Structure formats: structure tokens, C-alpha cells
Amino acid sequence: MKFGVVQFPGSNCDFDAFHALRNVMKRPTVMLWHKDHDLQGVDCVVLPGGFAYGDYLRVGAIARFSPLMQEVRTFARGGGRVLGICNGFQVLLELGLLPGAMLRNKDLKFLCQHVHIRVEDAKTDFTRAARKGQVLRIPIAHFDGNYYAPARTLRDIERNGQVVFRYCEADGTVTAEANVNGSMGNIAGIRNTEGNVLGLMPHPERASEALLGSEDGRTIFESLILSLERRKPARRPAAGKAARHD
Amino acid sequence: MKVRILVSFKDSVLDPQGQTVTNALHTMGYDAVMNVRQGKVFDLDLEGVTRKEAEALVPEIAHRVLANPIIEKFDWEILKVR
Amino acid sequence: MKVRILVSFKDSVLDPQGQTVTNALHTMGYDAVMNVRQGKVFDLDLEGVTRKEAEALVPEIAHRVLANPIIEKFDWEILKVR
Amino acid sequence: MIDKALLDQHNLTEDEYRLIVELIGKEPNLTELGIFSVMWSEHCGYKSSRVHLKKLPTEGSRVVQGPGENAGILDIGDGQVVVFKIESHNHPSYIEPYQGAATGVGGILRDIFTMGARPIAVLDSLRFGPPDDPKNRSVMEGVVSGIAGYGNSIGVPTVGGEVYFDPCYALNPLVNVFCLGLADKDKIFYAKAEGAGNKVLYVGAKTGRDGIHGATMASAEFGKETEHKRPNVQVGDPFREKLLVEACLEVMDRGIIVGIQDMGAAGLTCSTMEMAAKGGMGIVVDLDKVPQREIGMTPYEILLSESQERMLLVAAPEKVAAVQAIFAKWDLDAPVIGEVIEGGRARISFKGEVVVDVPVDAVVNLCPAYNRPIVAPAPPPPAPDLDVLPLPADLGDVFLKILASPTIADKQWVFRQYDHMVQVNTVFLPGADAAVLRIKGSKKALAMTLDGNGLYTRLDPRTGARIAVAEACRNLACVGARPIGVTNCLNFGNPEKPEVMGQFEQAVTGIAEACRTFAIPVTGGNVSFYNDTEGLSIHPTPVLGIVGIIKDIRKAVRPGFRAAGDTVVLIGESLEELGGTEYLKTFHGLEAGAPPAIDLEQEKLNQEFLLDSIEAGLIRSAHDLSEGGLAVALAECAFHGQGQVGCAIDLDDAGRDDALLFGESQSRIVVTCRRANVAGLLKGAVAAGVPAKAIGRTGGTAILVRRSGREILHVPVDEAFHAWKDSLPAFFKVRT
Ligand SMILES: Nc1ncnc2c1ncn2[C@@H]1O[C@H](COP(=O)(O)OP(=O)(O)O)[C@@H](O)[C@H]1O
Numbered sequence A: 001m002k003f004g005v006v007q008f009p010g011s012n013c014d015f016d017a018f019h020a021l022r023n024v025m026k027r028p029t030v031m032l033w034h035k036d037h038d039l040q041g042v043d044c045v046v047l048p049g050g051f052a053y054g055d056y057l058r059v060g061a062i063a064r065f066s067p068l069m070q071e072v073r074t075f076a077r078g079g080g081r082v083l084g085i086c087n088g089f090q091v092l093l094e095l096g097l098l099p100g101a102m103l104r105n106k107d108l109k110f111l112c113q114h115v116h117i118r119v120e121d122a123k124t125d126f127t128r129a130a131r132k133g134q135v136l137r138i139p140i141a142h143f144d145g146n147y148y149a150p151a152r153t154l155r156d157i158e159r160n161g162q163v164v165f166r167y168c169e170a171d172g173t174v175t176a177e178a179n180v181n182g183s184m185g186n187i188a189g190i191r192n193t194e195g196n197v198l199g200l201m202p203h204p205e206r207a208s209e210a211l212l213g214s215e216d217g218r219t220i221f222e223s224l225i226l227s228l229e230r231r232k233p234a235r236r237p238a239a240g241k242a243a244r245h246d
Numbered sequence B, C: 001m002k003v004r005i006l007v008s009f010k011d012s013v014l015d016p017q018g019q020t021v022t023n024a025l026h027t028m029g030y031d032a033v034m035n036v037r038q039g040k041v042f043d044l045d046l047e048g049v050t051r052k053e054a055e056a057l058v059p060e061i062a063h064r065v066l067a068n069p070i071i072e073k074f075d076w077e078i079l080k081v082r
Numbered sequence D: 001m002i003d004k005a006l007l008d009q010h011n012l013t014e015d016e017y018r019l020i021v022e023l024i025g026k027e028p029n030l031t032e033l034g035i036f037s038v039m040w041s042e043h044c045g046y047k048s049s050r051v052h053l054k055k056l057p058t059e060g061s062r063v064v065q066g067p068g069e070n071a072g073i074l075d076i077g078d079g080q081v082v083v084f085k086i087e088s089h090n091h092p093s094y095i096e097p098y099q100g101a102a103t104g105v106g107g108i109l110r111d112i113f114t115m116g117a118r119p120i121a122v123l124d125s126l127r128f129g130p131p132d133d134p135k136n137r138s139v140m141e142g143v144v145s146g147i148a149g150y151g152n153s154i155g156v157p158t159v160g161g162e163v164y165f166d167p168c169y170a171l172n173p174l175v176n177v178f179c180l181g182l183a184d185k186d187k188i189f190y191a192k193a194e195g196a197g198n199k200v201l202y203v204g205a206k207t208g209r210d211g212i213h214g215a216t217m218a219s220a221e222f223g224k225e226t227e228h229k230r231p232n233v234q235v236g237d238p239f240r241e242k243l244l245v246e247a248c249l250e251v252m253d254r255g256i257i258v259g260i261q262d263m264g265a266a267g268l269t270c271s272t273m274e275m276a277a278k279g280g281m282g283i284v285v286d287l288d289k290v291p292q293r294e295i296g297m298t299p300y301e302i303l304l305s306e307s308q309e310r311m312l313l314v315a316a317p318e319k320v321a322a323v324q325a326i327f328a329k330w331d332l333d334a335p336v337i338g339e340v341i342e343g344g345r346a347r348i349s350f351k352g353e354v355v356v357d358v359p360v361d362a363v364v365n366l367c368p369a370y371n372r373p374i375v376a377p378a379p380p381p382p383a384p385d386l387d388v389l390p391l392p393a394d395l396g397d398v399f400l401k402i403l404a405s406p407t408i409a410d411k412q413w414v415f416r417q418y419d420h421m422v423q424v425n426t427v428f429l430p431g432a433d434a435a436v437l438r439i440k441g442s443k444k445a446l447a448m449t450l451d452g453n454g455l456y457t458r459l460d461p462r463t464g465a466r467i468a469v470a471e472a473c474r475n476l477a478c479v480g481a482r483p484i485g486v487t488n489c490l491n492f493g494n495p496e497k498p499e500v501m502g503q504f505e506q507a508v509t510g511i512a513e514a515c516r517t518f519a520i521p522v523t524g525g526n527v528s529f530y531n532d533t534e535g536l537s538i539h540p541t542p543v544l545g546i547v548g549i550i551k552d553i554r555k556a557v558r559p560g561f562r563a564a565g566d567t568v569v570l571i572g573e574s575l576e577e578l579g580g581t582e583y584l585k586t587f588h589g590l591e592a593g594a595p596p597a598i599d600l601e602q603e604k605l606n607q608e609f610l611l612d613s614i615e616a617g618l619i620r621s622a623h624d625l626s627e628g629g630l631a632v633a634l635a636e637c638a639f640h641g642q643g644q645v646g647c648a649i650d651l652d653d654a655g656r657d658d659a660l661l662f663g664e665s666q667s668r669i670v671v672t673c674r675r676a677n678v679a680g681l682l683k684g685a686v687a688a689g690v691p692a693k694a695i696g697r698t699g700g701t702a703i704l705v706r707r708s709g710r711e712i713l714h715v716p717v718d719e720a721f722h723a724w725k726d727s728l729p730a731f732f733k734v735r736t
């Protein structure tokens, strides 16, 4: 299996994601250039954090028109796994692969700090290495992470169980104080209805090594690896479930 | 041709920047200001476009690129035809 | 009364956002757009103010609070007197 | 045509003008005059400081590049080097706080990557007027968000820094930004134009009319009049700079260029002239080829513009296409605007006419140096007589006040606006004594810190400067890092005032002495004079940036108490010193007395002892004593610890209670160790000639200090924590 990390002009966590996947998780990983049309046969596309196009105009607004993103859209529609981290999440929203939009943080300040997020659904391809209700400690670093969706969209998201992570206290309770950026429903990460596309504001690649203070982010990468590698019939003969995505 | 596009939050979306400006103005004693909403303005220079063409082109650009229809609305006008 | 204040960089000041939007539009094939300048718009609700008073108040607020006169200029208009 | 008024406008004296005429053998035209005016400005020419800066030690076994280039370079082994420097952006940050600070970050980043290094860390040293004044707050908000806006976007973590508040900075805030980059030793690049026939390429933003004479602005005193003239502030474009970083590092990595230089102060003029002078060559430039943002720009404007995010490259003719291809990949144009020539002259043409023809050596290297008149700095206002200074009734209350004083209070409000983790190297986040970054693929780590107490330096420039060096090294020692090199930013008033030059001379002497003691070379720095507004000078404020190495990252030590039951040991000696303290300032409203004394040799012994003990694995936590003294240091150890462990301390020193708790005697460190290791540690101290004693235990929920059995401080950790934590945010609460 192979990961691909997309590089937009202005991406700045591209090498961090690459480092986490290749050197920490030890999986084949390639860089994907935004001007290309070729996904190089990757099994999972990672849209990294940063400031694609300087975040000018609106976060993620210009990046979504990149040639490569048209391929990513097709890839996602075909069931390919796509993980959007921070700015990558914002690009997925602009692209329409995930519902909703991002507003400025409620205090109008950039926020860089560790937060706690609760795993709301441990059955997704991005969380199967976690337990439902498990609390992960992962840093955020963003100016526009205040998740917004119109009332009806929000209702659908909740009803479909698309909320995968919520900001919470260390003990897992979801409070207004834990909601550092003002997101609706304390939403920190959501998936699409099919479950193959996930976006989240916290940076799992910054929480993948004990030396850097937390390894909780690995859970997300481990989950992806689990779900992708199980697809291989050699490893898991009863590949009935995975076949759906092929 | 010069056109101006104004992009602002839909009324249903909270505008924290506008709110902050309102508060700042109150702190400074400008009590006549009841409310402020903040948006963006884009001034475009167009070339080789008729008014008719502009009427199709400008809303397209505004809708596709300059505004996010989930949270924003836009308005536009021709400033100068030349 | 509703007033609108437009704040933008002076012409001689670099507008990185406008420049980046221009480039993006070109990449997308919108070649008729020669140049984009991006600014901010503030819509203010004023209460208990005459037109005359507004004519003193609004530029003061724009100058002191909304724009930094060193790099920005502003323009304003009354939208609705009520 | 060139008269006194024109010279005044260009900040040149008549003597300097005569020298120019002599050096170039003709009357300069207006464009040439403009060139000399910026290149011979205080900011670029170091006219007033050069004779003094010579005193600084610059040699050392690790030094690859000392002062004189864009940044200093030190060898850190394993084929790698660190490239680092500090710069000020004080004047622009007062005029336009957001953009002034943002472009300050942009500028220092260019100094680093222009040498072939990838910037991996930024630190910021800030000084503002007190935050209870809304004007000061708005400057601070603008500066902090400007630094964040630029650094975060470009993806270089801002990992540390410092913030002080004093009324003397209200009209003249200080914004000093440090950047460090990492490079392979065999891939360093210099700002040299070599090889006649090589092409000169221009990359980055188009040239506009912005920032003309920024360098001259930083070289003159500010008054009401200058403020309303308010010229020359640029808007930063971090996105374009990010593209420049990636593209420049790529062409350097491919080895297809000869030399590279950023366009900083004095823009195109400085970069072309300096590159030619350093290569011992001449240069021709065709201004019509320079990308321009505005129409109708004159040669004078094009040459003196300080538009941001621009670089100048030299490449062999056959490599030009390859270079341009890489820039095109990053959506950047890289037109050829000139050529390297033999002969040492710069010939610049515009619309087919030669508009500048001068010897580059005269412009770059022959700026006069002045030994300006000096008077010894006035002695500080005398310290209050300790026999009459009232002892506060409630020291707990004083303690809480000091913790809440903006200079001491928690700076999270500032640094959480900075992305301090991007690039996944930051091991110690802001809040530790020094920032610690791992080096991927190595056991080694880098530590860095900025320090400088302007009040100490005002009260006694030489001592204050020595303390700044000592404290920076002490901060490094506390995390387990040995210092390897120094950069410094000297923020002073108007050098034409003899007392300011006196302060400057004394401070540089102090820095030199301390650096010699610690055997660390100064590899570069920056001088910012004319920090005077309306005739009022700031405290002379040298800011020291010191870089250290930790041999084994697993041995690095943090400031916070680790657990209850450890023994607290105080290294260093406490004297009854109150001059210049935060306590006198906050509680008694006095900026007076001599700053604490410092014995550099003893300081060095203490630090060496700490480092050896850390490397031997004896130390569980370490934190240095600085502003606020022992009481504040203990509190910070409690706040940073797991679960906010308190402590109980027993002292038997002589002297006043307030001096014991809040005195700022130097060379002290509070460490903790396991009980079993105390005896060994103390024995080692005796052998090393280092005063050290066990003063108490960690544990409990309060900070408790007894003096010969009598309780003199007893405050719950939680209460102290809130005083410290909530202070800064409270000033910035949105009021409705
Ligand atoms: N402007 C700033 N930017 C980033 N970090 C800061 C800033 N100011 C303070 N800090 C961080 O807060 C901590 C405390 O700073 P300070 O009180 O100056 O420490 P010390 O007195 O030990 O030098 C340090 O880790 C420092 O890096």
C-alpha cells in the first residue's frame, strides 16, 4: 500500500505528514505535485496542513482548483481514501467532498496548542484502531477552524453519524470551554457519508512520536493502514467488505 | 471595464470580525454605531468584454471563486465602462 | 442610517491577496480579468445621527479605526437614510 | 544642484559628501547620491558602531562564518551547520505594527535561506509600553499577529522569545526577530558575484515605490514630524516568500547558481553592490529589465525601493535556463537583469542611458566610521536605603502582584498565536527556559534563547550586558545545552548623544567580556540606533541570542517539578540585592539602584556544574532565577510540573525577607533531584567550587517558604497559577 501527500504552493506540513507516514509509520509514501494529473497509484491521498496559496481569498479556496484536485475528486468518488488535515480539511470543504465551511476562530486569533478530541465513531477507516469514546491529545494550529454548517446540513451530518471527532475535556466530556475555536457541535473532524473521506483540524502528524509529547495521532494513521492492508486478499481472504471500494 | 464585487456573510452566519469592530467602537465611545458587518470587496479590471458578457462572467467568477455560497452572498456593479 | 465604508490598500502598496487571486483566475482561464484588488467593506448601522453628523463621524471612524492611513485609503457612502 | 538641503534629506553630512566626490572622482548625480545615502546610512554602514563592535570575540573552532555575511554559521558536526542571526524592525513596527513586524520576520528569514539553510526556528524579543494603555495594547496585538501572520504562513515555527513592558517603550516598541536555519556544510552559499560574464537574475516580487529610504528612516530620530510623514511601510507577502524559500533552496541544492543575495534594506542597490564588492568584480544592470509594479518609476526609485520578497542570483550563462525552469515550477519569474563584469565598477542603465557609474568598493566598503563623542553613562538613581525601605506586611500579596506583572506573567497569550510545532522538531515548546529542537536522524538537539533586561542595562550598561549573556547561557544550561555561539541585537538611542554612545560602548564591552569568559564567538548581529521618539530614549536594550547543543536529547531537562518528594537544591549564592528588580519596580514603583552584581567566572563554574550533573543524570528539573527571584522561580517550577506539585522550602540566609524572596542575585539555578542523589550532588558542588544547598522538598499544594522556622510565604499553587496565567489575557478581553 502507498500514501501520497499533496503539495500545494504554500503547503507547509507536507514534509511533516511525509515524515510521519514514511519514517514513523514506515509505509511507502510519495509526494504529489498540485500541477500534475497523476496520483501515482497511491491508496490514500493526504492533504496536508499549511497555507495553500497563502490562505488568500479564503482558506482552501484557490487550492481546490488545482489540476491534481480534480483527480483527487474522481479518486474519492471511486472510494479512494482521502485524509485532509487542517488546511487539507479546509480544501475538502471548498471542494465539496465534505459538507460545511470554516469560519475564523471565535476569538479571531490563530491558535496553536494541544487539544483533546473524542472519537465519536471507531468503525471508520480512520479510527478503527481506536475505541469509541477514546480521548486523543493532539495539537491544533489554525486561524480558521470554526466549523460551520447550515442548520439542515448539520442535522444530516449528526443523523448520519458523520462527526468523527469532537473537542472535549481530558476526561472526554464535551464542553463549551473545550471548544477552543467555536465550532458548531464541538466538531473537530467529519467524514463523508460513504466514509472514505475524512477531514480534521488537529494535526495527527505532530503527535506521532513520544519525543514530541504525544503519540495519539498515530491512531489515525494506524487505522488507515489497517483498513488499507486488510483489503489485500492475501492477508485477509474474506475481503468481502473491502471489495465495495474497489 | 471596472467592476466591483462585494462579498459578505449571509445574515444567518455570525460575523465575529464585525462584532469585534462594533465592540471596539463602543469602547472608544462611538455609541451611535449599533452594528457593523464586515465583508470583502474585489475591484476587477476587465478587458475586451462587453457589458452583456460581463453580466454573465462576473457572477460566474463571484459564485465559483470569490464567494463560498455556503456562508457568503455577493453583489456586484459596473463602476466604469470606459 | 446605514453607511458603507470601503477600505483598500493605496494604489502604490502591494496587494498580495489581489495579486494571488488574479493569478488564480488566469490559471482558470479567466483571461479577461486583467487585475484584481482586494479590500474590506464595513456596513455600519448608525442611530440617532443626522446626515450632517454622519459626514463628520464616518470619516473619523474610518480614519482612526478601520483603516491605517499609512497604507490604506477609504471611501464611504450612505446606503439608506431611513 | 546638490546643496545642503538635499544632503540633509539624504542624511549625509558635507564632509561625507566631499568624501564621496573624492572617492568617485566626480560630483554624483541624484541617483548616485541616493545610493550613497542608503549604503552609508547608520543602518547599512554601521558608522557609529563599527569601531566598538571590533571588541567582540568572533573566533572559535566551530565558526564557519563570522560577522560580515547575511548570517553567522557554526559547525555542529556530522556535516551540518547552523545559520542564525537576529534583526530589529522597531521603527516600522511602531508605524504599522502588523506589517512592520511581519516584514521583519520576512527579512530575517531571507537572511537565513539566502545562505542555503532551511529556516527551522524563529524567536522574537519584544518590548512594549505597559498594557493598561489601549494604545500600547493595540501596538502589541498588531506586532504579535504580524509575527504570527508571517511565520505561521511560511511554516517556520516560532519557538520562543521574550516580552518586557516598560513605559520607555511606549512610543518606541522593540521588535527583534531571530531565525536559525540548518544546512549541509558543503551546500553553503554566499552573496558573491563571481566570474565575468555570469548572469544576474532577479526573482520574486515586482519592485514598487514602497519603502524608499527605509534604511534612512531607521537611521534618524523619530519626532512628531516624522510620524506624520509616515513613509515607507511595506506589506508582507508570506505566500510569495514561501515560494521563494522552496525555489531558492532547490536551485542551491542543484548547485546551479554561483551566488545569491536577498534584497533587504536598500533593496536592489545593496544587493547588486554588495555582491559585486564581495566577489571583487563589477556589475552591469539594466533597470528596464527589472520587473516593476508601478508605471513611471525613476532609476532612483527602482534602485532604492525596499519592496519585500525579492532575491538576486548570479548564475553561469549556460545554467540560466535551468534556474528559470525551477522558478517557473514555483510560479516565479526569474529574468536576467545584468551581468558580472571585470573591473569593480557598477554601471546601471535606464532607457539606454548609463545612470549610475561608481566603484562598488567605495559604496560598500569605504563608508566612514565614526568614533563619536562619549560620556560615561550617568550613575543610576541610588538604591533605596534598605534600612528605611518599608518591608511589605503581606509578602504573599506582593508575590501575587509580581506574578501578575505583565513582564513576569505567563506569555501564552502571545505564543499560542504562533505555530511553534510546524516542521515537527520542537521538543520543548515555549514555556521552558530555552527552546529545544531535535535534529532529525540524530541524537543531538539544538537549544536557543533570547535574553536582555533593558532596565539592568540602563542602570549599569556594562553589568546589564554581561548579565544578558550570562542569563542566556544559563537558560541553555538549564535544559542541558552547552552554548556554541552568539548573535545580538543592540537597541539604543541616538548615537549622536554622547551619553547614548557611552551606554553603547559600555554594553559592547560587557558583552565582549562575558562572551570571552564563556568562550563563545559572536557570529553576527544587528545595531538599531535612533530608538528615540520625541527626544526620549529607550532603555539601552541589548538582546542576546545564544545557540547551544544538547549531546543527547534524551538527557534534556525541563523546568517543572517532576513529582512530590524530590529534593530542591539551590545552586548559587543569594545576596541582599534589590536594585533593578521587578519587585522594586512593581511594588515600590522604583527603577533604581545598581543591578545585581555578576561574577562571570563563578557563573561559568555554576553552569558547568549544572551541565555535568545533567549529563550524569542527577537532575530531575532545572530552572534559572531571573526577574522575580527565588519566589517566582519556584512558582514557575510548580506551574510547569505535572499536576502542579508545590514545594516547602526552608532557608536560613541573612538579610531582608523581601530580598530573599524577590532579589535577583545572579548565577542561581533551582534544581530538583531524587533524595538518594542529594549527597552526591552536593559533594560534587563542593569539589567544583560551586555554592549549592538543599533548601527543601517538592510536594503539597502550596508554595511554602520558611525562614529559620518562620513562615514568610505560603500561597496555594492554584492561586499563584491564576495570578500568573490570567494576567495578560485579562488586558485583552474583548469588552462588550
Ligand atoms: N514573544 C514570545 N514568543 C514566544 N515565546 C515566548 C515569548 N515570550 C516569552 N515566551 C516564552 O515564555 C517562556 C518564559 O519566558 P521568560 O519569562 O522570558 O523566560 P526566562 O526568564 O527564563 O528567560 C519562555 O519559554 C519563552 O520562550
Ligand SMILES: [Mg+2]
Pocket: D162, D450, D451, D452, D626
Ligand atoms: Mg528572560
